[in-house]
Amino acid sequence: xxxxxxxxxxxxxxxxxxxxxxxxxxxxxxxxxxxxxxxxxxxxxxxx
Numbered sequence: 477x478x479x480x481x482x483x484x485x486x487x488x489x490x491x492x493x494x495x496x497x498x499x500x501x502x503x504x505x506x507x508x509x510x511x512x513x514x515x516x517x518x519x520x521x522x523x524x
């Protein structure tokens with residue numbers, strides 16, 4: 477998988493997760509923090 481494909485796949489994932497988190501923030505800040513930790517893990521695992 478090329479770096480470009482990884483970046484665009486990551487962009488889609490992050491976009492999806494952020495949209496999901498935006499809804500969570502309104503109801504519960506703790507869920508938002510947990511969601512951000514997941515994004516960081518995904519970014520670290522890609523090692524672009």
